[in-house]
Amino acid sequence: MSITRIWILTIALTKVFCLNAQLENPIFNGTFNSLNPNHKTLKLPFMSLNSSDKNWGVQVLHYFKNNEYMENHNPGATLFGTQIGMGLKYNFNKNGSHVYLGALGNIPFGGIDQSKIYPLIQLNHAFNSRHHLTLGSLHGNTRHQLYEPVYNYELNLTRPIEYGIQYLYTNTFFESDLWLDWRQMAITQSSQQEIISFGWSGKFQLNAQASKHKWSIPMSNLIYHQGGESLTIGKPVQNKWNGSAGLRYEYQNKLQFESVVFGSQDFSPRLLTSFKDGHAWYNQIKLNPQGKHQLALSHYYAEEFFAPLGTNLFLSEQIGNPYKFTNYRNFLMARYQWMGVLIPNTCIFDFRFEPIWHIEKKQFAFSAGFYVKYRIGAEIY
Numbered sequence: 001m002s003i004t005r006i007w008i009l010t011i012a013l014t015k016v017f018c019l020n021a022q023l024e025n026p027i028f029n030g031t032f033n034s035l036n037p038n039h040k041t042l043k044l045p046f047m048s049l050n051s052s053d054k055n056w057g058v059q060v061l062h063y064f065k066n067n068e069y070m071e072n073h074n075p076g077a078t079l080f081g082t083q084i085g086m087g088l089k090y091n092f093n094k095n096g097s098h099v100y101l102g103a104l105g106n107i108p109f110g111g112i113d114q115s116k117i118y119p120l121i122q123l124n125h126a127f128n129s130r131h132h133l134t135l136g137s138l139h140g141n142t143r144h145q146l147y148e149p150v151y152n153y154e155l156n157l158t159r160p161i162e163y164g165i166q167y168l169y170t171n172t173f174f175e176s177d178l179w180l181d182w183r184q185m186a187i188t189q190s191s192q193q194e195i196i197s198f199g200w201s202g203k204f205q206l207n208a209q210a211s212k213h214k215w216s217i218p219m220s221n222l223i224y225h226q227g228g229e230s231l232t233i234g235k236p237v238q239n240k241w242n243g244s245a246g247l248r249y250e251y252q253n254k255l256q257f258e259s260v261v262f263g264s265q266d267f268s269p270r271l272l273t274s275f276k277d278g279h280a281w282y283n284q285i286k287l288n289p290q291g292k293h294q295l296a297l298s299h300y301y302a303e304e305f306f307a308p309l310g311t312n313l314f315l316s317e318q319i320g321n322p323y324k325f326t327n328y329r330n331f332l333m334a335r336y337q338w339m340g341v342l343i344p345n346t347c348i349f350d351f352r353f354e355p356i357w358h359i360e361k362k363q364f365a366f367s368a369g370f371y372v373k374y375r376i377g378a379e380i381y
Contacts, residue, residue, distance in 0.1 A: 166180075197308075201219070213251055
């Protein structure tokens with residue numbers, strides 16, 4: 001069967017079954033437990049929401065991410081560097097209430113002067129096993145389980161820590177993550193605006209987790225605000241919204257079909273970008289979704305879609321540059337991921353290769369990444 005026919009079959013199947021727009025991210029979300037195929041937790045914090053015999057840890061992540069996109073509004077780039085984190089945690093009870101103190105340093109190679117240290121300061125109060133309230137350093141980025149069109153997983157490498165307040169809830173048929181991320185404070189008598197993102201992601205499980213055929217509905221909303229008063233240089237206020245809703249089918253952790261729709265809306269007092277609103281549609285088939293080797297085949301289509309925190313590849317407009325845009329996005333993507341253990345309970349790796357074919361432009365692009373993570377003691381982020 002030719003490659004073209006395989007892609008056509010992929011699109012047809014995903015449209016019949018009518019979404020995870022990203023690969024699994026245990027390398028970022030809580031590595032070592034997630035490599036256990038029986039591990040079900042979707043949102044993993046710096047260490048664990050449950051009490052642990054180990055309450056300290058040192059952790060290192062080496063990362064290499066190369067994007068060869070070759071587009072005017074979506075230029076390629078390479079992220080290469082190391083993150084080093086360490087921390088201490090004191091558990092109040094077995095439900096997971098704890099105080100966490102530590103620090104994470106991000107060192108991008110070729111730009112050592114851009115290195116930054118992020119404080120890790122977290123109070124997590126567990127009302128019970130289902131309700132958790134977090135203050136300070138959040139269980140953020142890919143732990144929110146947002147899709148890449150609205151939330152770029154490379155933020156794990158460029159802005160690995162979020163700060164604010166978060167409420168997590170889970171039961172047998174519903175998972176919810178509600179958070180406020182204070183990304184930047186406004187400074188009066190300066191040109192620095194405040195930047196805030198407010199989000200919610202959730203999943204409604206339509207049948208029992210033990211079922212061979214599992215159906216669920218993932219949804220999300222994300223609001224982005226940028227503004228401020230008494231600035232030395234007046235800057236316009238920006239208010240933008242992104243949302244998603246989809247349907248997911250999974251068969252015995254061996255096969256997964258997903259389809260999700262996205263929306264974008266600019267509610268700013270004055271339009272500063274190329275588009276007022278937009279939409280997108282993502283369809284995907286994933287083989288072996290819980291395994292160490294994963295393969296995903298997907299189709300993505302968008303019209304005038306934008307997302308301030310999204311991945312440029314999926315957007316009609318380059319983030320921060322309204323003069324570089326394309327009205328439509330229409331491409332096919334294959335994704336291969338290989339996760340493995342180098343040293344049991346100590347060191348793991350994650351390799352990814354993602355070829356892309358732009359249908360209208362008949363242009364090939366690709367992305368590749370390699371990550372190695374190791375620890376002493378407990379996981380800390």
